[in-house]
Amino acid sequence: MDREVELREFVSARGTALSRAAYLLTGDHQAAEDLVQETYVVLVRRWQRSGAVDPEAYVRRILYSRFVDGWRRRRLSELPWASPPDGPTHDEVGAVTDRLTLEGALARLTPKQRAVLVLRFYEDLTEAQAAAALGTSPNTVKSQTRVALERLRELAPDVVTSFEGAET
Template sequence: MDEASHESFEDFVTASADRLMRTAFLLTGNRHAAEDLLQGALERTYQRWGRERIIAPEAYVRRVLVNAASSRWRSRQFREEPLDAAAERAGADGMPDLAMRDQVLRALRELPKRQRAVVVLRYFDDLPEAAVAEILGCSVGSVKTHASRALARLRGSQHLGDVRVRIERRR
């Protein structure tokens, strides 16, 4: 890879790393797994960066993240873990946010992998349905169906009871 391509890749990572890390975290529910997932996705992207033109690099990395997360979910070795012990030791000021985050992550874990991917890309990453469909390699109608079913499951989730009440009060 030439120096200009290397620098453009570094600029891309610097500009999008936080957003991509959030996506990876929401897909995995675990910071360490998210870091591993994102690292692998960025490595794969780097290998292609100099050889071919990637038109929408952030969308490409998101697709790699979703595919890698799906492979991880299928793996027999995969085991979901609770929030990091360090996060659970947070001070009293951080507890309401930590508790809400934990409720959301638990509810997301209840969703089938495809529905979770749609919810993360559509609502947390705020991507349009067409972009989600392209990333997941499906139709816009399929994205709408998965989103509708996921939202219905989330509405009925036991884990989101307190979060729903807080959201309703904010309106």
Template sequence: MLDRNDSFREFVAAHQQSLMRTAYLLTGDAHLAEDLLQSVLLKLLGRWPKLSHIDSPEAYARKALLNQHISWRRRRASTELPSSAPPELSYSSENSTVVRLAVRQALMRLSPRQRAVIVLRFYEDRTERETAELLNCSIGTVKSHAHHALARLRDLAPDLAPRFAELNDIQEARR
């Protein structure tokens, strides 16, 4: 028979990679993503006896990641000072590394809620309903955040606007 720690270890082994990917997409930094995931997993371990019996502990973990990330951003925002704008990247080449960096850089300039919506809707391919449930908001709020976030991304990275327009088309087709 599995004890509490064995059950939790199995959960972590099965879901750590996907949770880490979500944490990275939210933070944009591998070290911050590790810290975020570690802090959430520590909280989950303390609640594991109750959580192991729910239908989807992974969904609970994702929601905890989102909430912890938003909480961290609020706390850090009050102590950080803005820096000069990052250097502009050339997107003219189809170098996937440059494009990924440009998209990541633009994502990091969105609000935490907008970034969470974009990550859940377009990187994790969640429905509006699933995204709304994870973020504990209405479907209309998800649609609004997605719309405003895509518009902001087009403004932040005009050379990547066609790629963001594709995401907008995907969002419209899903309605």
């Protein structure tokens, strides 16, 4: 199969998942779109050379690296917030409040800590897989996860219960 066709099929199949991961990292739809586009630019340049590399792991590594590197370049003191969901019903008010509290707490973590939490708990990757995606050691992933969860417990103690028991 032609590499260009493979690239189009991969982007078509995995684009939505990459956008969701980018949103979880950035907390903003526009910033997430920019991050995904930067990732695609790097991916397209390197696609012909990537050969037998697992494209999923390869593109995720680019996404997370671009996120962390981009933050370092910009030195943002705050990350923008996304708009709350439109029209929550009375039954959803508590869930929306929890989500907004968690978003605010996640925005106060370092980019690497957010990336580790997204990889471990949203992407459901093992410590070794998360380490490979970030280009660090599994021990760094363990320590970053521990520190990030401790910080989340300080910032949003009532909301972090969904993470309880997930840390190993």
